[in-house]
Amino acid sequence: MTDDRKKTVPVLTLATADVQVSGVMTAGEMMTAERLAELRGVLAALADNPIVTLEVHPLPDKIDRGRGIPLDAASPLAQSLSQLITQSARSSLTTARATASGENLYRMVVPAKVAAQFGQGIVRSLPSKAAAGGIYGSLVNSAGRFVEPATFVPVGKAAAAGAVGGAGATAGAAAAGGAALTVAAPLVLMAVAVGVSAHADSKRQRAIERITEALEQLREKDLEDERSDLDGCRNAIDRATAILLDEGEIGASLGLDSAVHTIDTALSKADSRLRRWQRALDALPDGKPVEIGTLTESFPGVDDHGGTFRAHLELAGLAIALKRRVDVLQAVEHAQKNPDNLFENFTRALKRGQESLDGLEAGIAGVLVRLSALELARPNGLKPVFMPGEVDRLMSAAHRIHRLGDGVTVNSRTTDVAIEIARDKDGSVVVFPALPA
Structure with a gap:
């Protein structure tokens, strides 16, 4: 047996x-x-x-x-x-x-x-x-x-x-x-609801780990506060998840409304940053190498392990993961209030909440792919030759930038x-x- x-x-x-x-x-x-x-x-x-x-x-x-x-x-x-x-x-x-x-x-x-x-x-x-x-x-x-x-x-x-x-x-x-x-x-x-919620929380955990690592190097208070505000939403979301999974009602005392406001604010910042990044890439000359200095003006820290740009990426990922969990909660609540076609109500409500997030993720993925395809130029200067340290920095920066596109999926097919x-x-x-x- x-x-x-x-x-x-x-x-x-x-x-x-x-x-x-x-x-x-x-x-x-x-x-x-x-x-x-x-x-x-x-x-x-x-x-x-x-x-x-x-x-x-x-x-x-x-x-x-x-x-x-x-x-x-x-x-x-x-x-x-x-x-x-x-x-x-x-x-x-x-x-x-x-x-x-x-x-x-x-x-x-x-x-x-x-x-x-x-x-x-x-x-x-x-x-x-x-x-x-x-x-x-x-x-x-x-x-x-x-x-x-x-x-x-x-x-x-x-x-x-x-x-x-x-x-x-x-x-x-x-x-x-x-x-x-x-x-x-x-x-x-x-x-489906719990599995999707767990998946979103796994992404949240990974984003928090990467943000924490980046901010330890940056020591920027504004970004620290943004990270703390977002991570502070987790308790309200966890409580609401537990109550809904037991078929309870979500009340105002849970603090979910304030958590949603914090998440929506972070998503608004991510969208503004995305538009700024897209404009910066559109302004670059087509088919020509780009100096690191020019690139870091719009993407600070893109040539380093940490950097403000990478922290902004992780903050956007964290906000998206938290919003996906909230959308699942709202979809379950909507389905439970309309039990005659329970699963269909759930999928319709969830899809409505996901479309804008999918667009934001796709936009960020497009920026990373475009950055990874850029060719870096030698910095302009009076010296005919460059010191070994400058060459190493250029090669290292090129490697890091080219790897930005690793693992990025644009318009992925649903499986x-x-x-x-x-x-x-x-x-x-x-x-x-x-x-x-």
Whole structure:
């Protein structure tokens, strides 16, 4: 049985509303990860409403729970997941065996067609510090492959009656024309909301680390205050997140309104800086080398590890990450107030809030790409030759500027989104940052 659990991964197919699809996924059919990915694409194309898959993996021995958002067993997400597991185990021996220990890692994959509704840039890979070229993820190694070879097995529908309605509703079976799918809009909504929120908070943490490092060298009080004001918004956002995930109401006493004002102010500053950077780049002569001195007038510190320009970049990234978390909260709140089409309300509200942020991120990415493509000129001077230190500085500056474009994605294509959920025996869960699948 231990060997089976390592190689056999049950896959549940969940819908957010009653849908009708052809029987493209047969219960009990063995398939590879590549075949499963193909079928996800087919399901997404055929269905009018979002369809996601939920894989049931053994819980890894070592897992960094600090990256995720913990929820106790009484939370709507944990309850919905427990209900789904119980119902599925009754109708599927494969699921019953896989979940017998009570400890599993569930991997929900949301198709790109649905993920596009969240916003173009909301979920991107988070580089891992532990391995060069690696990304954060519980199921994959640094090469992006499953650690254990696995065979995926679609399981039958959950034999249960239920409703699609509020965030704590039970799952139910949808009577479809071809395949019967489990209706679990609340589970999908809450998993996506928490996964996206955790992803945004991971970006916040990384931005804070880089800003702190840059400001230690700069010692500029205005930027220190801006960083402190933004990071001070986290407590209000964390409290509001905890309350909403338990289906509570966000009150003025939480301080979320003042946090949103601080974030919006920082975004306004980032937008002004972006426009200034774009104008400076437009003013440069086309196809001609640029002196470092000319470049640093508009981009101070661009040729150094720290510098005001790089601090401004990180402050913009921090404000965007915090705003994405706030947008998720507002989208969940909006969906919970309109439970008749809960998931659709969530995606519409989230997309509206993300469009301006996507534009700001794309603008900053464009500036970095343009800077990285510049050719640096030798500084003008009376001396016919330059000292070794001046040559070293020019080469070092050129290297740093050319690397500004590393890892920058402009107009990225939306991919499937994976959300991993670790469940313990007591029913509590930890939801990890959403990542491209």
